[in-house]
Amino acid sequence: MITKDKILNLENTLYEAIKNSNTEVLDNLLHADLLFIIPSGETITKEMDLQTYREGNLKVEELIPKVEELNIIDDLAVITLQIELKGNYNNEPFEARYRYIRFWKKFAEGIKVVGGSGITI
Structure with missing residues (x-):
């Protein structure tokens, strides 16, 4: 069963994996x-996302999330949040606030992110 606590714990695990470029956890x-x-508006796949971390193109120094909404719909969770990010992408420093929506779905092997989107706000 999916619960709000489980999703929030998974979100925290995701943030740590992003900050540490931990491709094993992200995978x-x-x-x-x-x-x-x-x-940027580009659609990426799991492999494209992992490659960004493997190649060291994205380095996140600071990630401060603020959850806005979290809805559980059967075996799916939909979360919206604002995240303040600071780091560098392709050796270009950035610092911005983003709004994300992420979809977590329960499978036999666990709960996984199946989709989402992020925009600058």
Whole structure:
């Protein structure tokens, strides 16, 4: 069963994996068929996302989340949040606030991110 506490714990695990570029944890949290729209408007897959971390193109120094909404719908969770991010992408420093929506779905092997989107606000 999906609960709000489980999703919030998974979100925290995801934030730590992003900050530490931990591709093993990210690989476990992201579904193989993930589709995600990044702030530039490009749609990326799980493999594209993992490659960004493997190649060291994205380094997150600070990640401060603020959950707005979290809805549980059967075996699916939908979360919206604001995240303040600071780091560098392709050696270019950035600092901005983003709004994300992320979809977590329960599978036999666990709860995984199946999709989402992020925009600059």
